[in-house]
Amino acid sequence: MTDVRREFLGLPSPLAPRAGAGGYPCQGVYHAPTGRRPRTAFIATHYNVDFAEHYLAPYLAERGYGFLGWNTRFRGAEAYFLLDHALAEIAVGVGWLREQAGVEQVVLLGNSGGGSLMAAYQSQAVAPNVTASSTKAADAIADLPAADFYIALAAHPGRPEVLTAWMDPSVSDETDPLSLDPALDPFDPANGPPFSVEFQRRYRAAQRARNQHITDWVHAELERLATTRATDRLFQTYRTWADLRMIDPEIEPSERPPRHCYRGDPQAANYGVTGIATQSTLRTWLSMWSLQTSQCRAAPHLARISVPSLVVHARGDAGVHEDDARGILDGLAADDKTLELLAGDHYFTQPAGARSQLADLLGGWLGRRGA
Incomplete structure (x- = not known):
């Protein structure tokens, strides 16, 4: 060789x-x-x-x-x-x-x-x-x-697509990593797996809505900062290991292992401190993660x-x-x-x-x- x-x-x-x-x-x-x-x-x-x-x-x-x-x-x-x-x-x-x-x-x-x-x-x-x-x-x-x-x-x-596909839409308060909307909790056995077509539809719509909600907040925060000494700031995005495909292998089946993400068990990863977009500046969110603005x-x-x-x-x-x-x-x-x-x-x-x-x-x- x-x-x-x-x-x-x-x-x-x-x-x-x-x-x-x-x-x-x-x-x-x-x-x-x-x-x-x-x-x-x-x-x-x-x-x-x-x-x-x-x-x-x-x-x-x-x-x-x-x-x-x-x-x-x-x-x-x-x-x-x-x-x-x-x-x-x-x-x-x-x-x-x-x-x-x-x-x-x-x-x-x-x-x-x-x-x-x-x-x-x-x-x-x-x-x-x-x-x-x-x-x-x-x-x-x-x-x-x-x-x-x-x-x-x-x-x-x-980047915005993969984040949105992975983010947990059951987060009900972006400042609280433990906040929860039970109706969208992907780790509650009452919701699945298997996940119904209706649950998947609501879940995906809620993921897109969460991305847009953060984008709207970022725009408002930049406007607020324009009157201060600051031009940008850091913020956290919690729980980004919750793609339903990580939990239910019957959704888009493949040779991937069941209940698995790049960091192992998706529930443990989702409530951990390592993941994509866990921390961003306002301008980085708009440049990298926002479905509305990212290039x-x-x-x-x-x-x-x-x-x-x-x-x-x-x-x-x-x-x-x-x-x-x-x-x-x-x-x-x-x-x-x-x-x-x-x-x-x-x-x-x-x-x-x-x-x-x-x-x-x-x-x-x-x-x-x-x-």
């Missing part, structure tokens, strides 16, 4: 200073086959998860590709995320691949939540559309270098992606479903687009050999396209 070299990168951002302690805003690790300069390289970035040592990097480097696991300054700092700033910092990584690593073709790997983020990047690169938070940010994202391929891997349809929804961006595209779905994924993958495929503007369904969980930790099989799939797909 080909030896793999690793190179740590720390690079400046057009929108943030270098930290006083010395760290650069943009950081990552470049994997490549030893002694060779790849013609084609992947770049993978997430909204807040550290992708520097992405699990696929060594597998694809062994197969002759470069792989830049790339982090914006929002790694581990989801509460402060701004889409326009993140896109400008992804461009730093894409630019490094072309200008310093010398690759000829760049593959955007949109893994998990990164699916919609990388879709937004390519969308902005080919047809600028993202509303910027400042004039400086607008300049930074006005001319992004476009990629040559797009891959959605175990990808969610967008982190994949669909509008997919409609601007015309490069060859691949969608890969893990059949045992506990949080991404086959309908999500098919929706991403249908939304892509590319004439050359393919959907592949593989055995595996969200990060292909199982079954044995799943990651190697996945790397072979990606390499074969690119190879048939001359990359």
Whole structure:
């Protein structure tokens, strides 16, 4: 098997200073086959998860590709995320691949939540559309270098969509993590599982209403702060592990384990302190999580992606479903687009050999396209 070299990168951002302690805003690790300069390289970035040592990097480097696991300054700092700033910092990584690593073709790997983020990047690169938070940010994202391929891997349809699908609508008081509307409690056996079609309908409507209720409060709070010394604030969003599909495996059945989410038992996770959107600034909520205002929804961006595209779905994924993958495929503007369904969980930790099989799939797909 080909030896793999690793190179740590720390690079400046057009929108943030270098930290006083010395760290650069943009950081990552470049994997490549030893002694060779790849013609084609992947770049993978997430909204807040550290992708520097992405699990696929060594597998694809062994197969002759470069792989830049790339982090914006929002790694581990989801509460402060701004889409326009993140896109400008992804461009730093894409630019490094072309200008310093010398690759000829760049593959955007949109893994998990990164699916919609990388879709937004390519969308902005080919047809600028993202509303910027400042004039400086607008300049930074006005001319992004476009990629040559797009891959959605175990990808969610967008940040506001996944949050809304997972949030617990039985929360009756956003300031109280234990508040409860019993008629919507997904963990009360009186409501299910199995969950009736009528309960599912009410539940999904209440989830959308909760998202909108928070958005309305955020707008009102920003208006209130306009008369104060503050321009933003932090707030909590409680109980975001309550997708009915996590509890009832008969809803959109798949190979996922029953009563399971990415953090184990969904009831324990739902009443715990770790989850998506647990803390946000007002502006981050509008940029990332709001169904009404967020530009982190994949669909509008997919409609601007015309490069060859691949969608890969893990059949045992506990949080991404086959309908999500098919929706991403249908939304892509590319004439050359393919959907592949593989055995595996969200990060292909199982079954044995799943990651190697996945790397072979990606390499074969690119190879048939001359990359």
